[in-house]
Amino acid sequence: MLLKILELVGIVAFAMSGALVGVVKRLDLFGVFLVGVFTAVGGGIVRDLLLDIHPPSSLSNWRYLGSAFAASILVFYMHTVVSKLNREILVLDALGMGLFATTGATIAIEAGAQPLAAALIGATSAIGGGILRDVLVNEVPLLLQRDLYAIPALLGSAVLVAAHELGVGQNVALVLGTVLATGLRLLALWRGWSLPQARMPRED
């Protein structure tokens, strides 16, 4: 029950971040709505395609689609207010990312994926929406450039898979993986951590 609510919070945060990008890119009402919804449920759709779950569960889920829809429309009409909540959205987005990484890995394990594939598919659930968002609005995905976002997602889903392999109970594993992924993401945001770029000759 708590998990369901937290997942909805993550969906809403994802949709808001996507819709804000759509507003900045001067998309029309449908564009803002599509980018918002895709950011929210795109990772889950890719996950389900990889796992042979047809049609993807997000497409039949009124609760997910409705929340993402409502959040996107809200952003469209109140984006000046919403964009002031940037910090709060980043925190909720970090929570959504952690939850999607661990629940995605859990769904992959239940669908019979091997450990390596389950960890990768879990991380894909968490970062896929953001990559699709940036491809749609014609930007190099932010998380390939400087955001420390994918590493926490990979860590969270890897922890869940490792815990499962070691026989740890599912609830403990979910909490552990989510707290680690979300915590590391928040720490990176707070401290401004980022990964290095390759050194260019003239920088040597």
Next chain:
Amino acid sequence: MLLKILELVGIVAFAMSGALVGVVKRLDLFGVFLVGVFTAVGGGIVRDLLLDIHPPSSLSNWRYLGSAFAASILVFYMHTVVSKLNREILVLDALGMGLFATTGATIAIEAGAQPLAAALIGATSAIGGGILRDVLVNEVPLLLQRDLYAIPALLGSAVLVAAHELGVGQNVALVLGTVLATGLRLLALWRGWSLPQARMPRED
């Protein structure tokens, strides 16, 4: 029979619009061909992936691929002539969009998708090719920016699903949904309708 012919007309119109974009973007012969074919059958491929139809039916369909191929090559060699037919292509494209939305929703229902998923997958069949086209040539998809294109597609597939739920015969539902989607699209083109963008502060 008439349906098959109309679908081919839609495929050809989609391929022409895609190939014209490829010519404008200065792609080579293969690029023009690939973008044309992808615009024509990309929506159907995504639909089949979502519905677990493997391999996607378009990939085994000589008639579809051949028509899209021929249309793309024609555009490559005669693009100055074809681009003068812009208005005619837009009308045929609207017809193809309406048909794909309703036949896509029908295929989704037959594959066992629930109403919400069937409506979304039908619309995806209709708009997926255009989105893939714009992503391939590195543009923000036109239908996210100002074209009133996706709403008619959603309407057409929603009408088909609703008619099916209400027990309306399939042929009636197909005609109804297609006429509504194509009609609304043509009306929007004719009257220059478009969706609003989000208001920016200095516009208030």
Next chain:
Amino acid sequence: MLLKILELVGIVAFAMSGALVGVVKRLDLFGVFLVGVFTAVGGGIVRDLLLDIHPPSSLSNWRYLGSAFAASILVFYMHTVVSKLNREILVLDALGMGLFATTGATIAIEAGAQPLAAALIGATSAIGGGILRDVLVNEVPLLLQRDLYAIPALLGSAVLVAAHELGVGQNVALVLGTVLATGLRLLALWRGWSLPQARMPRED
């Protein structure tokens, strides 16, 4: 056995070309790694999605992912050295392309795809990674613009499918298709062959 080694060589060449693009685009360590790995295994993932192989075999294959990972990291830290080997990478990449086209078509035939679909899916295995790479870093895919890359891939997979239809043994067909595809690609690189662009009015 030899085939496995050659495939790993192709994977490494693909990953290197992808990671080099990531370095040029100033991605961070994760970005370089993701683009490298995606270039290497993206075509195979799309192939498996089209053929209903779940989860895609590349995602459970430590050898492939590990090689692609190692090659990407190597490029990140030693890109000045690696980029001097551009010519050697192009040759290995041509070998990988030929192998992926023929092994992809073989896998498609074994999964029950019809000849046309098998040839197209084989070519997709070979060129899909490069297209995904360019979409991720926000460029119009090189092979749509001027590279003679997709035609050799289509030729190689078509030869394999034709040989299979004619009852030629699988090993002979694999060698034949791969040599033709790789040979044509190398010849095109050597002689600077490319496909024409559409003629523009003022060029007439």
